[in-house]
Amino acid sequence: MKIERSKILEAMKLASSLTKSGRIMPIFESVKISPSGDGVTIQAADGSVWFSRQVAAEDPITVCLHAGRLYAALHRMTGDVVDIDSAGAIKAGRQRVKIAPSDAAIWPEPKKVSGKTIEIPGLLTMIDRVRYAAGVNDPRPFLNGIQVKISEGRVSVSASDGHRLATISEEHEGDNLEIILPISAVDLMLRVGADTIVTDSRIAQIGCLQTSLVEGRFPEVSRFFKEDVEPYLTADRQELIEGAELAASIQSGVKTAGIKIELEDSVATIRGASMTDSTAAEIDASGQDVVVGFGSQILIDALRQCSSETVSLCAIPGNAQDGHTIINDNGCNHLIMPMRI
Numbered sequence: 001m002k003i004e005r006s007k008i009l010e011a012m013k014l015a016s017s018l019t020k021s022g023r024i025m026p027i028f029e030s031v032k033i034s035p036s037g038d039g040v041t042i043q044a045a046d047g048s049v050w051f052s053r054q055v056a057a058e059d060p061i062t063v064c065l066h067a068g069r070l071y072a073a074l075h076r077m078t079g080d081v082v083d084i085d086s087a088g089a090i091k092a093g094r095q096r097v098k099i100a101p102s103d104a105a106i107w108p109e110p111k112k113v114s115g116k117t118i119e120i121p122g123l124l125t126m127i128d129r130v131r132y133a134a135g136v137n138d139p140r141p142f143l144n145g146i147q148v149k150i151s152e153g154r155v156s157v158s159a160s161d162g163h164r165l166a167t168i169s170e171e172h173e174g175d176n177l178e179i180i181l182p183i184s185a186v187d188l189m190l191r192v193g194a195d196t197i198v199t200d201s202r203i204a205q206i207g208c209l210q211t212s213l214v215e216g217r218f219p220e221v222s223r224f225f226k227e228d229v230e231p232y233l234t235a236d237r238q239e240l241i242e243g244a245e246l247a248a249s250i251q252s253g254v255k256t257a258g259i260k261i262e263l264e265d266s267v268a269t270i271r272g273a274s275m276t277d278s279t280a281a282e283i284d285a286s287g288q289d290v291v292v293g294f295g296s297q298i299l300i301d302a303l304r305q306c307s308s309e310t311v312s313l314c315a316i317p318g319n320a321q322d323g324h325t326i327i328n329d330n331g332c333n334h335l336i337m338p339m340r341i
Contacts, residue, residue: 001033001040001058001059001060001061001063001083001084001085002057002081002082003039003055003056003057003058003081003082003084004055004080004081004082005074005077005079005080005081005082006080007055007056008055009071009074009075011042011053011055012031012042012067012070012071012074013071014044014053014188014191014192015031015042015043015044015053015067016044016067016068016071017187017188018044018045018046018051018184018188019031019044019046019068020046025047026102027064027102027103027107027108028045028046028047029066029067030064030065030066030067030102030107031043031044031064031065031067031070032044032062032064032107033060033061033062033063033064033065034060034062034104035060035061035062036054036060038056039054039055039056039057039060040054040055040057040060040061041053041054041055042054042055043107044067045108045110046184048184048185048211048212049182049184049185049188049209049210049212050110050209050210050211051188051208051209052208053208061084061086063084063085063088063101063104064101064102064103064104065088065099065101065102066099066102069099073090073097073099077090077092077093077095077097078092078095079092079093079095086101088100088101111203111210113198113199113200113203113205113210114200115198115199115200115201115203116175116198116199117197117198118150118175118177118196118197118198118199119195119196119197120148120150120155120172120195120197121195122170122195123148123155123157123195123197124189124193124194124195126155126157126168126170127157127186127189127190128190129157129166129305129332130146130157130158130159130166130167130305130332131146131186131187131190132159132166132301132302132304132305133159133160133161133166133334134146134160134161134183134186135160135162136161136183138161138162140162140216141214141215141216142180142214142215142216142217142218143160143161143162144183144214145159145180145181145183145186145214146158146180146181146183146186147159147179147180147181147218147221148177148178148179148180148181149177149179149218150172150175150176150177150178151176151178153172153173154169154171154172155170155171155172156168156169156170156221157169158218158221160219163295163336163337164298164301164302164334164335164336165224165333165334165335166302166333166334166335167225167332167333167335168331168333177197179197179213180213180214180215180216180218181204181211181213181214182211182213182214184211185204185206185209185211188209189207189209192207192208192209193207194206194207194208194209195207201213224316224326224333224335225316225326225333225335229315229316229326230314231287231312231313231314232263232287232288232290232292232313232314233261233263233268233285233287233288233290233292233312234286234287234310234311234312234313235268235283235284235285235286235311236284236309236310237303237306237308237309237310237311238309239281239283239284240268240270240283240311241300241303242281243259243268243270243281243283244259244270244272244294244296244299244300244303245300246272246279246281247259247270247271247272247279247281247296248272248296248297248300249272249279250272250273250274250278250279251272251274257295257296257297258272258293258294258296258341259271259293259294259296259299259341260272260291260292260293261290261291261292261293262290262291263287263288263289263290263291264289266284266285266286267282267283267284267285268282268283268284268285269281269282270282270283272296287313292313292315292325292338293338293339293340293341294338294339295337295339298336298337299336302327302334302336303327305329305334306327306329306332306334307329307330308330311329312327312328313325313326313327314326314327314328324336324338325337325338
């Protein structure tokens with residue numbers, strides 16, 4: 001089988017996020033290459049997410065090769081065209097690599113998805129703005145994903161790790177929908193540009209991806225956000241980020257690194273401290289005289305996702321020290337929990 005090295009390498013870059021070593025089923029450390037149309041389909045999976053990409057090829061074959069070793073070989077070869085045979089021999093010009101193939105017959109094929117098709121314009125942009133808040137390896141599975149919900153003429157996309165929550169909502173006419181997409185699928189969606197969802201109750205097909213849906217019920221997002229909440233601090237977004245980053249710079253390795261913001265007489269002082277060092281940055285701000293603490297990285301992540309030059313911090317139920325803080329930015333709400341400092 002002859003195939004352009006750049007084309008198969010591009011597909012392997014996308015597949016690599018699903019083929020990490022140490023899988024429960026060793027076959028998922030490999031990619032399956034099989035004939036399809038005028039070329040081949042390259043498949044990768046992690047047991048819950050399947051990825052496929054068609055690539056033009058001459059004399060296509062079926063072969064299953066270790067993804068990491070195949071990618072490393074293709075990356076270091078220099079020829080424009082590679083020749084791969086069913087025994088795992090790879091040739092490019094005068095270069096040769098041999099990778100022992102796996103049994104392609106045991107590759108578990110994804111299920112067929114038959115369900116409703118939902119197109120959501122701008123879905124990837126919405127997901128990208130809330131992705132940072134999603135959980136990682138949380139024991140509550142529903143936090144290790146992103147919720148997509150269509151209800152009452154609006155689509156909302158939300159993510160939370162239990163310490164922060166980000167949600168964005170836009171008008172959308174269409175059938176009701178409520179699903180949680182796993183983070184591994186979301187990250188691939190953002191890379192391949194897939195935003196049309198075909199789904200039944202347990203599986204979703206999104207472009208060249210198929211994914212099992214996360215089970216569980218996502219927190220009811222609307223209960224956290226009230227339209228009549230007054231801000232307790234308004235300031236320049238970039239100055240807030242710079243002050244928080246200065247505080248975080250002396251806290252590397254500190255598990256519960258936090259910052260304190262003190263607002264008095266229209267000046268906000270952003271303070272950070274470690275066992276031996278401290279920082280302070282003063283910026284102009286308006287609002288109530290207040291002292292409030294945050295996890296430094298949690299605040300920085302939320303502010304970086306905002307697009308407005310000026311941001312307002314609002315507290316619910318009204319007390320900045322004890323309640324959650326909301327940052328509203330052009331229809332995207334960021335909720336972060338306070339920290340006692």
